[in-house]
Amino acid sequence: MTKIRLCALDVDGTLIDSSLAITEGVARAVDTLEQAGIIPAVVTGRTVKELEVLRARFPYLRYFIVSNGAYAFDSVTGACFYKNLLPLELAKSVVQEAQNYSVMIDIYADGASYVDAAAWANKAAYRVEFLTHPSLGPARIPTEDVGAFLASRTSDVEKLYISFEYLADLEKLHAFCQKLPVDLVVSIHDGLEVNQRGVEKGSGLKALCGLLGILPEETAAIGDGFADIPMLRCAGLPIAMGNAAEEVKAAAKLVAPDHDHDGAAWAIEQILAAQ
Template sequence: MKKRIRLIALDMDGTTFNSRKEITNRTRRTIAEAVERGIQVFPATGRPKSYLPQEIMSIPGVHYASTSNGASIIDMNKEEPLYEDLIPAERMPDIIRRIKDLPVIIELFYKGACYCDRSTLPVIEQILQERPSVQNGQAPEIYEDGIFDRLLQDPFPVEKVHLIFSDLKIRKEIMDFYQKENILDVTSAFAENLELTSKTATKSNALLRLAGILGISQEETMAIGDSFNDLDMLGAAGTSVAMGNAEPEIKETADLITKTNDEDGVAWAIEKYAF
């Protein structure tokens, strides 16, 4: 007997978006039909609020989102987040001191947007030239002077620290350090990146918290994803669906496997397992 699904969490990149960074008409129609059937559908993404795709958020009835890997839960009808789980201000100086002089792209997600210290522009340009595949097609970052100095002298909490590496040896060193320290959640969406959030800011916690807010049981939730930063969310959902293009480890842990993101895998999964 098919489970009743009342809440669906959708990863964005590599899942809802195809490889051309598009959300197809079929996927939009299926999400809209799910909403019409009374199912809450929400993006569960590593992106900040400013990068949420209007192709989905403009669908009537889709107004919740989990952003920055679960650091923020948003009701688009309200100014303030429903819930936040930020990297504490007191942790930020140590993080900045460790990474600010490395040859990495450093993106800081806070207040729903993505910020870069203007001093890092030469490094950003160099890495994008060396590894053009890491360009994500999202909205431009906000470049400001002195962000690092502010975080060192008068720190403030941050949703997520997103790092993109050209040198994968440096990436491994940073990943190993923070995994050993065990003070932050460390995950990754692709081979060249790392994503640092509060230890308890995860897509899984955001899924379960939003389900609780909406009065929906864990058994009535579904999650669809493709990457390592979806792994905990897939483990928490009542029904977990891995994309056909997902990493092998993701497929092994999921309850079900759908088609790839270039074959409308999200639409196919919702139609087959939620309707």
Template sequence: MIKGIFFDVDGTLRDFNEYGVRPSVYEAIEKARAAGVKCFVATGRHREEIREDYLLGDLKFDGYVYLNGCYCTDGDGNVVFTAPVHPSQAEKALELLEAEPFSLLAMEADRFYVNEASQAIIDMHKTLGSRTPRVNPDMTDCVKNEIYQLVIYGDMDVLDRVAAQLPLCAPTRWNEGGALDLVPVGVDKCTGVTAMMKYFGFAPEEVAAVGDSFNDMGMLKLAGLSVCMGSGRADVKAIADYVAPHIDDDGLLKAVEYILAKGLPDSR
């Protein structure tokens, strides 16, 4: 019996260029809740980014896996799990800024900032439907303070070189090129989902996951039921139990209806 559903954000709960979410997404979450199923977010996004840019409209969830599993809270904002980046990796990233042509975004628990408003950053965040992060004139903050995710922007050959020099970080992709998320080795969305499952007392077979991209594959493999959105990559579709229509065709609602039909007793 499915007790919880974990949803990716971009390409799943919302289209990349949407402001807020469409009515059928509200309907989907309401249907799940009416069936007694808890609903969770699992995203590479920062919580302030979601709030400030109104990415999820007025939707509220029972828990949140942010920053690819590195910062997790319950629905009231109480911290459930964290996995900070080792300070040496942030320090090395700052050194590499002097030698390599890339831009850097650092994410603390309550804020995030970039070293410059480069064209690569502006273009990437425009495709995501979010504003360009603020520039921090003192990037040493990311060495002095606890950081939960670094993001590097630029040409992929440069980003691969940079990532190779940060051995305590694992690069996570969510796009076709131009940016890499860097999180601690061994941490991904699946790590955060597992922590949330433990917190709420769920077994893997009691959860479902819905996503569309590289960084969703771990949680889709973990979940008892997995759904890939119609806009998803072929390799993500290949591991899913069900491929939903595109979000433009009420895909999220269809995904939830599939999960409820397959994952709840007939009496429900």
């Protein structure tokens, strides 16, 4: 088997369990990757600020692909090595339409999340209590008028994440967005994620391989969500979590235990054993 030199790691549903914690078993396993000379890279839907707890636990992590592939950077040099941002005018169109409904709008930009302040104060109505977790809540910047925030910008954004009080409104906004040149993902929390067309984790991983001079077949990838499928298909050794949907598992060569049973640690053990 080809020697693995790079391992792409999803965060939610993979490195962290259902309580949004990193278990000691998973943490030790990630450490063993680094000790074995395999480069661990974080590939996630989160923003940079939502990764502060993770970065504190693993200070040696250098490469990050965030917002599901919209932006990728080297934390040592600060250099961006890949980006595919949501054009500002498209973001404005979606937000303008979304404001016709009872929603909470998150604008992912500049490594943070700018959230509608009034909706954030009433977050229980939008079923987003999970965002109050210490690893997520502090990354949110309450903003009085997200439309005005976009109007004041001159640069593109990473993505939009829209939460709904009424699921019927999700269907309506989804139908509106389908007419635009964007990619859409409905989250497990019934939120609508709006990305620039073509944004996916696999493109970010390929860019990182190019930066490091590593072949895709020399990579492993571990993930659980639909957004992880392009990353899994790119990797030489793709591993799906046990909590993944069947479509995700179909893109993998191995299936690990779920994220509440240290599945990521098991996956890393298989990577090391295959060396």
